[in-house]
Amino acid sequence: MESIKSHSYEVHLEELAEAALRQHIAKSNYSKVFVLVDENTKKKCLPIFKEKLGERADVILEIQSGENHKNIATCSKVWELLSHHNGDRKSLLLNLGGGVLTDLGGFVASTFKRGIDFINIPTTLLSMVDASIGGKTGVDLGSLKNQIGVINQPQMVLVFPEFLKTLETRQLKSGYSEMLKHGLIMDADYWKGLKEKNEFTDALCIKKSIAIKNDVVIQDPTELGLRKILNFGHTLGHAIESYCLENPERETLLHGEAIAIGMILESYLSHELKGLSKLSVQEVKETFLKHFGRVSFDTADIKAILKLLKYDKKNSHGDVNFVLLQEIGTALTDIKVPHDLFNKAFAYYAE
Amino acid sequence: MESIKSHSYEVHLEELAEAALRQHIAKSNYSKVFVLVDENTKKKCLPIFKEKLGERADVILEIQSGENHKNIATCSKVWELLSHHNGDRKSLLLNLGGGVLTDLGGFVASTFKRGIDFINIPTTLLSMVDASIGGKTGVDLGSLKNQIGVINQPQMVLVFPEFLKTLETRQLKSGYSEMLKHGLIMDADYWKGLKEKNEFTDALCIKKSIAIKNDVVIQDPTELGLRKILNFGHTLGHAIESYCLENPERETLLHGEAIAIGMILESYLSHELKGLSKLSVQEVKETFLKHFGRVSFDTADIKAILKLLKYDKKNSHGDVNFVLLQEIGTALTDIKVPHDLFNKAFAYYAE
Structure with a gap:
């Protein structure tokens, strides 16, 4: 399906998404490719995604799913993991998950070493049509939603409707x-x-x-x-x-x-x-x-x-x-x- | 002394700094003006600064001085204080302190509700000539300096060399x-x-x-x-x-x-x-x-x-x-x- 052009990034759907991702990684000379997942997307989406990506997933980072983990403590954990695995300014973060994960992953990438590239790969319908589009990133502060964040655009957004098969009604x-x-x-x-x-x-x-x-x-x-x-x-x-x-x-x-x-x-x-x-x-x-x-x-x-x-x-x-x-x-x-x-x-x- | 123009903000020195600040606040319709200080600048610089500012310091927020407090835990404290005092998107944060404070305050402002205005008022020589200029904001991750941050410009930087009288050699x-x-x-x-x-x-x-x-x-x-x-x-x-x-x-x-x-x-x-x-x-x-x-x-x-x-x-x-x-x-x-x-x-x- 034809891609949708945004300001500084493109939204690619279905078969074009796979090609766009491979092309982007091939031309960008990234030092490392990190994939952020939660326990659900690790099990249900990562195997499918790895096939699309080819060989280039250097490190998988895992967080716990759910809005109650969308906070600064989880960000700190991911920042530390990126640092521990020698993430540098030329690293890429692929956010494979729902809105909580793409919001948090976008914020972590936007603030790690004052900003590294990231790509959103939404796995829920909500994040496909909403959270992953538009560059809003952030986490909650106590019970207050999205109080901490920045506006920063991903390199691209990749939509694979087949991930929806893994979801409950x-x-x-x-x-x-x-x-x-x-x-x-x-x-x-x-x-x-x-x-x-x-x-x-x-x-x-x-x-x-x-x-x-x-x-x-x-x-x-x-x-x-x-x-x-x-x-x-x-x-x-x-x-x-x-x-x-x-x-x-x-x-x-x-x-x-x-x-x-x-x-x-x-x-x-x-x-x-x-x-x-x-x-x-x-x-x-x-x-x-x-x-x-x-x-x-x-x-x-x-x-x-x-x-x-x-x-x-x-x-x-x-x-x-x-x-x-x-x-x-x-x-x-x-x-x-x-x-x-x-x-x-x-x-x-x-x- | 004549002001120095930057990309999107100006650096004002001495008497012009005072006028520029008053003018900016008068025209900007801020809902609240917060001043971030540490225990040193609260004692030595805040009284002088309040006179320059006139009446408009709505809430004073205090953090502990020193590089060992330049971390996400201190950011969380300031984010919570901003939230507690009903800070909103039209709030202004004035960072009154050295490099640790302006780096941290700039990051807190850049990420609170996805970004509010901030102004740097450096009180050390180091922050006047370096940290407060250029839009680098951030905090340390463990012992790794400035690993977390964003590049974001302040509204202006105000340099009052008289603050240097409060410093040791x-x-x-x-x-x-x-x-x-x-x-x-x-x-x-x-x-x-x-x-x-x-x-x-x-x-x-x-x-x-x-x-x-x-x-x-x-x-x-x-x-x-x-x-x-x-x-x-x-x-x-x-x-x-x-x-x-x-x-x-x-x-x-x-x-x-x-x-x-x-x-x-x-x-x-x-x-x-x-x-x-x-x-x-x-x-x-x-x-x-x-x-x-x-x-x-x-x-x-x-x-x-x-x-x-x-x-x-x-x-x-x-x-x-x-x-x-x-x-x-x-x-x-x-x-x-x-x-x-x-x-x-x-x-x-x-x-």
């Missing part, structure tokens, strides 16, 4: 949630077609989602304006995700599951503040509830979630900024929301 | 060592005049050294070529500094003291490999020994120091790259040195 749906978001913020037709799907690994849809994210990021790499629209559903979604992660009594939500709730809540806010039609809000709610079910939040939960809002990276001067929809396919940024609407939004979600 | 000499390096690598006349000085706080000399470093950095911000010349004396100097820091039986050397030794050693290598005259090597050795005295290294010390060389950031593909002098005022980069010359260089230093 719950994981696939988490990526599907971000793909639906791409439709909601930029392309009503894409939303319309995608929301009726019952399998989520269609290569054409993956490509469409990557193209939408890439278009936005190219126009605004450092999130001064347009790029903010990608945060639709994420302001409340991140707070919900953090809350469930740090609360031992709650089941941990996958990223896509949390932002699915966020998108329902923020569509309600869009209706109240920006004229998104009642019908559209219903459509958003029904679509996400159909695929993700409903999660219960009591008054104490909601209070704690709203408290986490103030740490959102998108804020400045103490205000909480939202991305809202004017209509399906059109997003507005930097909207302030009166506090009393939050409880109403949660009530709408629950009803 | 040993500290001043550490900066003087870097100033002498600027002469050795770029300007023979500057070297000639500077090496005869007995006081080290001359504002014109400080300005000359900043201008030399800045010229080099502007031409090559990411150290692909010319910028490497700034590493003269640093390849062996860093290894010596690391060795003394991690070895409890050795007295810790200041950075300038370590690279003074490094410059003598590397001048000897320059004579052996690149034709630097015997007379010039003698001149370099006498100058540094006059100001810094001689440090003893036995065979075991030298062996351990050479082992540390392989972790130098400037290496690639397992070779150790050196900057050597062709003559005083002219440096050459990427020179490989045969291993047997290292012992000869140490012998020359000791004789």
Whole structure:
């Protein structure tokens, strides 16, 4: 499938990805090629990937999977391993994994000896259509997501849809949630077609989602304006995700599951503040509830979630900024929301 | 004194620095202004600085001074404090301190919420003429110096020579060592005049050294070529500094003291490999020994120091790259040195 050009790197899919990787390594004179994996991708993806790569995987570095390991302690471990294995400025880091791994691996590479090259090879649907595209790297600080990081582009992103065969449906749906978001913020037709799907690994849809994210990021790499629209559903979604992660009594939500709730809540806010039609809000709610079910939040939960809002990276001067929809396919940024609407939004979600 | 223009920021000296800072803060609409200090600059420099700044120091953040605190643990503490005090993307961090503090503060700012603005206000001679200029930020990984970091420019650098009054002579000499390096690598006349000085706080000399470093950095911000010349004396100097820091039986050397030794050693290598005259090597050795005295290294010390060389950031593909002098005022980069010359260089230093 044809490649997608970005600012300084390219996204290659399927058979072209393999050729691009081999070519890049052949021409780049790297001193060492490191591959970062977790216990899952080591078992399920690394054998397949090594065949694609040919002979050139000098050192495999392993971290533990999961958002609770996406922190500075894990970075320190990888920095030390790179150093121990004589990584130098001409080393290359290949990040083979989901969003946690590509976010963390990108940050480690961007900061090791003030920056070495890295390539993202996303193995989950979520990271194919979202995390691995756009140059955001980073780790969490306690329960606060992605508080520490830099914006830095990989050399390339390689998408092999065959890795999706290794995933459970719950994981696939988490990526599907971000793909639906791409439709909601930029392309009503894409939303319309995608929301009726019952399998989520269609290569054409993956490509469409990557193209939408890439278009936005190219126009605004450092999130001064347009790029903010990608945060639709994420302001409340991140707070919900953090809350469930740090609360031992709650089941941990996958990223896509949390932002699915966020998108329902923020569509309600869009209706109240920006004229998104009642019908559209219903459509958003029904679509996400159909695929993700409903999660219960009591008054104490909601209070704690709203408290986490103030740490959102998108804020400045103490205000909480939202991305809202004017209509399906059109997003507005930097909207302030009166506090009393939050409880109403949660009530709408629950009803 | 007239300001020095850099790529994306300016270096302001003396009275202009105060005006530039006030103006920048007035026009920038920062949500919060943080000042990072250590226990020394808090006591000796912060009161003076607050007067210059006027009213706008919202939160003072304190770290412990010293190279042994220049690590990720200290970064985590500062990231957490920034987060605790509701730092957001529109916050500003003012780094008030020596090289350890501006390197660490620059890294913390560059990575907090994927990057907030920072301004360096160096309080030591070393950081005025070296560390605060050029956008290198970072911290140590164990005993390996500056292994973790990014290249990112501050909004501006403000130089107030009056802070030098708070320093001991040993500290001043550490900066003087870097100033002498600027002469050795770029300007023979500057070297000639500077090496005869007995006081080290001359504002014109400080300005000359900043201008030399800045010229080099502007031409090559990411150290692909010319910028490497700034590493003269640093390849062996860093290894010596690391060795003394991690070895409890050795007295810790200041950075300038370590690279003074490094410059003598590397001048000897320059004579052996690149034709630097015997007379010039003698001149370099006498100058540094006059100001810094001689440090003893036995065979075991030298062996351990050479082992540390392989972790130098400037290496690639397992070779150790050196900057050597062709003559005083002219440096050459990427020179490989045969291993047997290292012992000869140490012998020359000791004789």
